[in-house]
């Protein structure tokens with residue numbers, strides 16, 4: 294009996310990646326290395342994705358434009374990087390058109406789109422997280438501040454790329470931050486401070502099952518020793534040793550299992566990455582800091598290189614609701630990425646400057662290193678900066694020490710006027 298061709302035998306799949314940051318460069322690289330993939334397209338991409346894939350000048354937020362592009366190129370899979378288009382319903386629209394999309398529908402994306410909604414879901418399911426108070430009146434601020442001790446955690450319920458959160462020991466700052474947020478947003482969340490160490494657990498899930506990718510650790514503060522304002526992320530490494538086997542088991546049992554049971558039984562099941570931001574206390578108890586409904590940036594840059602399985606088959610199975618059918622394996626290696634940021638970031642970034650050295654690679658047996666592009670664009674023969682996080686230097690090695698030394702060797706070869714980076718990425722694990 295003749296058999297139908299299956300996904301596994303195809304080597305010509307057309308995949309569209311939506312977004313233009315370091316995460317999308319990492320996804321494009323992982324997909325282009327997948328034996329089942331014929332071509333990778335990126336919208337809008339950056340100077341790095343242009344080297345391995347076909348960029349299209351369509352903004353990630355242009356839902357109609359992305360749908361039109363996916364149809365034009367006959368995409369068999371769309372992998373959505375950023376949260377904005379997911380919250381706006383890109384996956385819903387793609388699925389209506391019969392195009393498999395990796396990334397949840399708008400309802401599922403509310404877990405990131407609204408911190409208040411995510412808290413309610415966690416409360417309903419008994420998922421461990423910080424206590425929270427909603428503050429909506431100026432005369433309620435002092436009582437709310439009295440309910441928790443310093444430091445205070447003030448969260449605007451808006452999509453702010455990790456920058457809508459203020460953690461402060463100064464009551465006056467907490468007060469004015471709450472007051473300002475009430476004026477602009479109508480309300481704000483005040484949360485219990487959770488002490489401990491953070492880690493990111495990226496979980497690929499659909500209604501058939503889930504796969505936990507190796508845990509990583511991001512460095513959200515701009516300054517060394519985790520000081521200064523929050524950023525989108527200044528560097529990451531994986532696997533993060535703070536997620537011991539026992540922490541992982543607890544996180545799966547207490548967080549991932551109930552979330553999966555909930556999300557997989559919705560009218561429209563969740564299909565995509567659930568990013569579980571964990572706070573792990575000194576006793577190894579994990580609690581949820583936040584959910585994101587997409588891959589992390591820069592966590593993706595250190596996670597994708599650890600996946601041995603064909604990435605297109607893995608993400609494609611998830612987009613089609615059959616992830617349980619995939620055998621997933623990982624490389625026994627460590628990865629680190631160090632972000633090079635523009636002058637001014639995380640405030641107003643000075644962009645449009647020439648970036649040199651981004652083509653340097655290291656290939657020394659088991660030691661590998663290369664640059665993930667983020668806010669870059671090609672300008673004639675030059676690559677110029679076009680965003681706050683410009684690129685990141687990534688090292689892959691048998692040990693974390695090895696990965697760090699590769700990443701920092703690469704960082705030394707990068708030149709961008711006024712740029713800054715952290716010299717202590719991975720310090721908790723090294």
Ligand code: AMP
Pocket residue numbers: 423446448455456457458460484485486487488491513523570582583
């Ligand atoms: P979020 O956008 O909710 O992930 O918050 C950004 C960052 O603020 C987190 O990565 C943490 O470093 C910090 N943070 C948020 N919520 C808390 C909390 N309840 N306790 C301690 N730190 C927090």
Ligand code: GLY
Pocket residue numbers: 454455511525526585588589590591592
């Ligand atoms: N690196 C944090 C995030 O992607 O939200």
